[in-house]
Amino acid sequence: MMPLAIEAQLLGLGGFATGMVMGYIIELRRRANKWKKRI
Amino acid sequence: MEFIQIYWPVFLAGLIIGLIVCYLYFRPKQNVRLSDSVPRRPHMAASHEGRGVTDEAAAAASDVAGPMIGAQVHAELPGAGGPPDDLIKLKGVGPKLAEILNQRGIKRFDQIAKLSPGQVETLDESLGAFRGRFSRDRIVEQADYLARGDIDGYQAKFGNL
Numbered sequence: 001m002m003p004l005a006i007e008a009q010l011l012g013l014g015g016f017a018t019g020m021v022m023g024y025i026i027e028l029r030r031r032a033n034k035w036k037k038r039i
Numbered sequence: 040m041e042f043i044q045i046y047w048p049v050f051l052a053g054l055i056i057g058l059i060v061c062y063l064y065f066r067p068k069q070n071v072r073l074s075d076s077v078p079r080r081p082h083m084a085a086s087h088e089g090r091g092v093t094d095e096a097a098a099a100a101s102d103v104a105g106p107m108i109g110a111q112v113h114a115e116l117p118g119a120g121g122p123p124d125d126l127i128k129l130k131g132v133g134p135k136l137a138e139i140l141n142q143r144g145i146k147r148f149d150q151i152a153k154l155s156p157g158q159v160e161t162l163d164e165s166l167g168a169f170r171g172r173f174s175r176d177r178i179v180e181q182a183d184y185l186a187r188g189d190i191d192g193y194q195a196k197f198g199n200l
Contacts, residue, residue: 008046015050019057027065 124148128185130197131176136169151182 004012043050104110123146126137143162145151154162163173172178177197184193194200 004046004049007042008049011043011046012049012053015053016057016060017053019054019059020061021057022054023058023061023065027061 121147124185126151128200129176129178129181131172131178131181136166136172139166139169147186148182149186151179152186154179 123141126132126140126145126148127134129148129151132140140146140151143165145162159173159179163170166172181193181197184190184196190200
């Protein structure tokens with residue numbers, strides 16, 4: 001396997017961070033909806 | 040721009056991995072809440088002496104051993120002699136709690152008044168939703184007044200009946 005350039009690794013890391021943030025926001029929205037329903 | 044055109048799959052892979060990790064971290068987990076009141080089922084009902092051969096044997100043994108070690112072996116409940124009282128008169132005891140107490144064999148004020156602190160604690164622990172009522176509403180003290188027929192004393196301390 002060809003080693004990735006450092007820029008490409010950073011891009012992958014950025015993608016990972018973006019994925020985490022997106023997942024977190026989705027989860028927060030889900031929780032907010034659940035809370036609203038309970039009220 | 041050219042760089043992204045070449046390496047966008049890396050970004051996408053990172054994004055997907057991030058989402059998966061996030062899902063694994065936040066995935067819905069079963070929320071089990073343990074209540075401190077255990078439901079009482081018929082087979083769990085408190086046993087009374089004399090129901091079976093072993094109970095009789097145990098009762099006979101405790102008859103002899105009890106006085107020797109100075110323990111109140113038959114003090115399961117003070118006697119339910121006489122007509123039953125209206126336990127609802129006690130402040131903090133409603134129809135539901137009165138029914139539970141009746142099921143436990145407590146029908147009179149003097150029975151409650153004679154309960155030892157240990158017995159009150161044991162009884163209180165088995166009351167489920169009504170746990171803590173005995174100490175909070177000083178039910179034993181109330182029952183003591185009513186058992187003695189000291190209505191004035193009761194009313195002075197706990198208010199009108």
